[in-house]
Amino acid sequence: MIAMMRLITYNATMTSTTATKESVTLDPLSRDLLGLIGAHDAEAAGIMAAEAERQATTLELIASENHVSTTVMHAMGSWLTNKYAEGYPGKRYYGGCEFHDQIEDLARDRAKKLFNCGFANVQPHSGANANIAAFMGLLKPGDTVLSLPIKSGGHLSHGLKPNFSGTFFNIVDYDLDPKTELLDYDAIEKIALECKPQMIICGYSAYPREIDFKRFREIADKVDAYLMADIAHIAGLVASGVHPSPFPHAHVVTTTTHKTLRGPRGGLILSDDEEIAKKMDRKVFPGSQGGPLMHIIAAKAIAFGEALKPEFKTYSEQIVKNARALADGLNEAGYRLCSGGTDNHLMLVDLQPRDKDLTGADAEKWLESAGIIVNKNGIPNDPRPPMVTSGLRLGTPALTSRGMQESEMREVASLLDKVMGASGDTATCEQVREEVRTLCAKFPLFH
Numbered sequence: 001m002i003a004m005m006r007l008i009t010y011n012a013t014m015t016s017t018t019a020t021k022e023s024v025t026l027d028p029l030s031r032d033l034l035g036l037i038g039a040h041d042a043e044a045a046g047i048m049a050a051e052a053e054r055q056a057t058t059l060e061l062i063a064s065e066n067h068v069s070t071t072v073m074h075a076m077g078s079w080l081t082n083k084y085a086e087g088y089p090g091k092r093y094y095g096g097c098e099f100h101d102q103i104e105d106l107a108r109d110r111a112k113k114l115f116n117c118g119f120a121n122v123q124p125h126s127g128a129n130a131n132i133a134a135f136m137g138l139l140k141p142g143d144t145v146l147s148l149p150i151k152s153g154g155h156l157s158h159g160l161k162p163n164f165s166g167t168f169f170n171i172v173d174y175d176l177d178p179k180t181e182l183l184d185y186d187a188i189e190k191i192a193l194e195c196k197p198q199m200i201i202c203g204y205s206a207y208p209r210e211i212d213f214k215r216f217r218e219i220a221d222k223v224d225a226y227l228m229a230d231i232a233h234i235a236g237l238v239a240s241g242v243h244p245s246p247f248p249h250a251h252v253v254t255t256t257t258h259k260t261l262r263g264p265r266g267g268l269i270l271s272d273d274e275e276i277a278k279k280m281d282r283k284v285f286p287g288s289q290g291g292p293l294m295h296i297i298a299a300k301a302i303a304f305g306e307a308l309k310p311e312f313k314t315y316s317e318q319i320v321k322n323a324r325a326l327a328d329g330l331n332e333a334g335y336r337l338c339s340g341g342t343d344n345h346l347m348l349v350d351l352q353p354r355d356k357d358l359t360g361a362d363a364e365k366w367l368e369s370a371g372i373i374v375n376k377n378g379i380p381n382d383p384r385p386p387m388v389t390s391g392l393r394l395g396t397p398a399l400t401s402r403g404m405q406e407s408e409m410r411e412v413a414s415l416l417d418k419v420m421g422a423s424g425d426t427a428t429c430e431q432v433r434e435e436v437r438t439l440c441a442k443f444p445l446f447h
């Protein structure tokens with residue numbers, strides 16, 4: 001019912017020339033789209049309208065999320081979804097692929113240019129799927145993989161037990177230095193020499209500092225292992241030169257396209273080694289996927305084109321400046337940041353020094369009620385279980401896409417502290433919710 005009413009608001013906005021303050025203004029194509037869907041399926045359109053409003057009126061601080069351009073967004077909703085294009089450009093299993101070859105070539109060429117490497121496979125449906133292909137291409141079942149576990153900032157596709165990686169491979173963990181909370185390369189080398197892995201993985205989901213890819217390659221070479229760099233989180237920063245590149249050090253580089261790279265939800269595999277490149281192509285298709293998502297590949301081509309422009313470098317630099325400003329603001333309010341700060345787009349906040357009873361789960365829930373979207377996250381050696389945790393992971397890619405800068409980050413830090421400092425008191429959350437709405441209105445999302 002609420003969803004239906006929202007849709008009516010949208011339809012009204014759509015037809016009136018002056019949008020009311022309360023209703024979220026969508027970009028013209030999205031407005032038409034919602035009208036079209038609404039005319040055929042009011043129930044689905046109502047829910048979609050509600051989500052547009054949620055995104056436009058809340059502060060998105062989840063480090064793995066972003067707001068794509070309207071160009072990228074609408075390319076995903078295109079007729080390119082209608083085609084089966086199993087295979088690769090020039091070698092398809094279906095007729096009618098002329099323009100699909102062209103768009104996939106465009107995406108591959110732009111990806112290679114963006115990351116300065118000789119090979120790109122743009123077909124993985126997601127980051128986890130890219131990793132499946134990389135494991136299959138470089139390893140045999142039962143081989144040993146050395147990686148950082150999820151509890152310390154790694155990703156589930158790097159060896160978590162219930163995942164394919166932990167099911168079919170022998171996973172050995174390395175960890176962060178417990179004191180500095182930084183990668184300890186000497187310790188990693190020592191474990192590598194002991195366990196003799198076939199592959200070492202670097203690249204993480206919750207590591208706020210720079211990765212020394214060169215040092216990782218030296219370790220890999222000592223034990224004759226492949227080095228896989230999963231740059232899912234930092235791909236946009238790498239593409240912009242704001243974080244060092246894994247090339248020429250990594251044998252294979254996997255990534256998502258939807259985090260700091262600000263493209264459609266999907267995966268990407270890169271390499272500079274011709275033999276590995278052939279293996280990656282075979283393990284994506286037919287190894288682990290069927291038909292590619294050609295509408296997503298078109299959106300990837302467009303997103304890579306955007307990332308090749310000078311404005312994207314400015315954007316990436318601003319992400320990092322914003323992360324520093326947010327970190328400073330939190331630090332001043334009494335929160336401890338794991339490893340002492342951030343070099344990239346994200347930070348891990350240890351809530352305990354501010355309030356030893358404050359949990360990540362409570363903070364996440366209270367902040368959501370105030371319109372601030374975050375995720376609870378374990379801190380290194382967290383005494384609490386993963387569904388509770390003592391920390392938050394915060395990232396600035398999405399707010400930076402809205403145009404926010406350092407002064408807004410300081411305001412966001414103070415809003416975060418207001419909610420957590422009041423232990424989620426309802427009146428405080430409601431008051432902050434209004435402040436969040438006002439801030440969001442200054443940085444419209446859909447235009």
Ligand SMILES: *Cc1c(COP(=O)(O)O)cnc(C)c1O
Pocket residue numbers: 064125126127128129154155157203204205230231232233256266267
């Ligand atoms: C997000 C992430 C992935 C997985 O991406 P999905 O598209 O969700 O499958 C893989 N590796 C790392 C390090 C990530 O942070």
